[in-house]
Amino acid sequence: MTEQPRNRRMEVSEASKPILPRHARLKFDETRQVWVILAPERVLAPDEIAVEILQLCDGARSVADIVELLTAKYNAPRADIVTDVIAMLQDLADKGFLTQAREAAP
Amino acid sequence: MSRLIQDAAITDASPVVQDSPVVQDSLAVLERTRSTAETYGIPLAVLAELTHRCPLQCPYCSNPVELDRTNSELTTDEWKKVLSELAEIGVLQIHFSGGEPAARKDLVELVQHATDVGLYSNLITSAVLLTRDRLAALADAGLCHVQISFQGNEPVVADRVGGYRGGHAKKLDVARWTRALDLPLTVNAVMHRQNLHQLADIIQMAVDLDADRLEVANVQYYGWALKNRAALMPTIEQIDDTTRIVEDARMRLKGVLDIDFVVPDYYALRPKKCMGGWGRQFFNISPAGKVLPCHAAETITGLDFESVRSNHSIAWIWQNSEAFNRYRGTGWMPEPCQSCAFKEIDFGGCRCQAFALTGDAGNTDPACTLSPHHAEIFKVAEAESSAGADRFLYRNFKGGTLEPQDEARQDISNGR
Numbered sequence: 001m002t003e004q005p006r007n008r009r010m011e012v013s014e015a016s017k018p019i020l021p022r023h024a025r026l027k028f029d030e031t032r033q034v035w036v037i038l039a040p041e042r043v044l045a046p047d048e049i050a051v052e053i054l055q056l057c058d059g060a061r062s063v064a065d066i067v068e069l070l071t072a073k074y075n076a077p078r079a080d081i082v083t084d085v086i087a088m089l090q091d092l093a094d095k096g097f098l099t100q101a102r103e104a105a106p
Numbered sequence: 107m108s109r110l111i112q113d114a115a116i117t118d119a120s121p122v123v124q125d126s127p128v129v130q131d132s133l134a135v136l137e138r139t140r141s142t143a144e145t146y147g148i149p150l151a152v153l154a155e156l157t158h159r160c161p162l163q164c165p166y167c168s169n170p171v172e173l174d175r176t177n178s179e180l181t182t183d184e185w186k187k188v189l190s191e192l193a194e195i196g197v198l199q200i201h202f203s204g205g206e207p208a209a210r211k212d213l214v215e216l217v218q219h220a221t222d223v224g225l226y227s228n229l230i231t232s233a234v235l236l237t238r239d240r241l242a243a244l245a246d247a248g249l250c251h252v253q254i255s256f257q258g259n260e261p262v263v264a265d266r267v268g269g270y271r272g273g274h275a276k277k278l279d280v281a282r283w284t285r286a287l288d289l290p291l292t293v294n295a296v297m298h299r300q301n302l303h304q305l306a307d308i309i310q311m312a313v314d315l316d317a318d319r320l321e322v323a324n325v326q327y328y329g330w331a332l333k334n335r336a337a338l339m340p341t342i343e344q345i346d347d348t349t350r351i352v353e354d355a356r357m358r359l360k361g362v363l364d365i366d367f368v369v370p371d372y373y374a375l376r377p378k379k380c381m382g383g384w385g386r387q388f389f390n391i392s393p394a395g396k397v398l399p400c401h402a403a404e405t406i407t408g409l410d411f412e413s414v415r416s417n418h419s420i421a422w423i424w425q426n427s428e429a430f431n432r433y434r435g436t437g438w439m440p441e442p443c444q445s446c447a448f449k450e451i452d453f454g455g456c457r458c459q460a461f462a463l464t465g466d467a468g469n470t471d472p473a474c475t476l477s478p479h480h481a482e483i484f485k486v487a488e489a490e491s492s493a494g495a496d497r498f499l500y501r502n503f504k505g506g507t508l509e510p511q512d513e514a515r516q517d518i519s520n521g522r
Contacts (some may be wrong), residue, residue: 021288022250022288023251023290025250030196031148032147032196036198040290041228096318
């Protein structure tokens with residue numbers, strides 16, 4: 001089993017093309033008026049910026065693409081944004097709630 | 107931008123793990139905005155016990171000793187209506203449980219309905235009734251997560267505990283199919299004196315099965331488990347070993363396997379925060395449609411539980427019914443709870459255990475060292491753990507069947 005690294009322990013880098021796996025669902029909870037991520041035995045409560053990042057995670061955009069969008073939008077130093085975005089996504093990946101779009105076969 | 111995602115663990119609603127102490131309070135994060143139930147927000151997750159039928163006969167079954175009969179079970183349409191109503195009032199996750207939920211012919215249909223109304227669905231199963239095709243159909247219907255109970259790491263112990271020949275091998279198959287379908291897998295290992303020696307191997311089994319989570323759940327002693335306490339109660343030495351093994355594995359397997367650990371509360375100093383507090387963040391629905399503060403609540407006599415078949419809404423039952431309000435908050439508490447600094451931390455422990463062991467659900471849970479019953483009960487448990495009475499009383503609709511004596515038992519495990 002060890003030869004096949006599981007996608008939930010992905011290392012997030014600028015080249016990663018992250019996407020939520022199907023067992024982690026980003027959803028707006030109408031009753032409580034908050035965004036939630038539904039996961040096995042857990043409900044995570046991402047804040048507004050995390051939600052914005054996750055909505056950009058479509059498996060096609062790379063982290064670098066996402067950073068570029070946010071840098072333009074918030075007019076903030078790129079280095080800060082990179083650090084924060086990767087930290088947030090890595091945290092989610094470590095919990096098993098982030099995956100990568102599969103590479104297309106050559 | 108750090109700490110973007112706050113983690114609000116929801117009440118662990120597995121059928122065999124009563125009242126996990128790993129339950130964290132989900133209220134803080136998600137109940138800031140009040141939901142339909144104004145005083146006590148609607149729980150994030152609800153346990154639906156679809157049936158009490160189960161091919162396994164585990165002696166620690168968390169179902170009540172008085173099992174709901176097939177003809178009293180909610181119909182497919184009644185369950186669908188319940189699921190729609192739950193989604194509408196703000197429930198986010200549904201745990202399909204039992205008994206064995208796959209004993210219901212309409213399981214795929216109910217999972218599909220949960221998906222259609224926006225509920226995140228978990229299947230809590232013994233696995234032995236599932237085929238690969240049915241599991242695939244459940245995945246197609248939108249099932250989000252599968253939890254499989256294991257009774258050991260190999261068939262001799264496991265099939266004896268479950269009282270079901272071939273069960274362990276079948277569970278391994280279903281666990282592999284689950285991962286092959288790319289569904290997240292939780293292994294639920296119910297631990298007691300007669301399988302705690304397998305703990306390290308069970309942890310390795312969970313890793314080999316590519317499970318995401320492992321619940322190491324020590325048996326909680328009410329209902330069937332209380333009847334079997336002498337056969338199940340671990341020794342103190344076993345508990346010490348268990349804690350060490352779990353702590354070591356947690357460090358070693360960080361990022362590989364999440365391990366939740368439920369300690370047996372007879373050996374704890376403080377009681378568990380049962381269900382996160384009675385009527386605070388959890389309810390379940392029994393096969394016959396009763397809305398219950400926990401799945402063992404029907405063991406408490408003298409409480410009337412409302413049904414989804416009544417003319418009350420589920421939100422009304424949650425907020426207003428006598429059974430939910432009886433032990434809510436701290437006002438009902440006697441001493442030593444009332445003046446205790448921990449009363450809003452453990453909410454007096456477990457009502458079902460207080461009832462089972464003291465005859466009054468309104469007493470302090472004897473698991474607490476401050477309970478006047480604690481010393482006596484601990485002494486009994488300790489004596490039982492070393493008395494060597496290993497025969498099980500198997501759970502079934504007949505009120506239980508005593509395990510055959512040794513020779514016959516060997517015949518069973520040898521498949522004769």
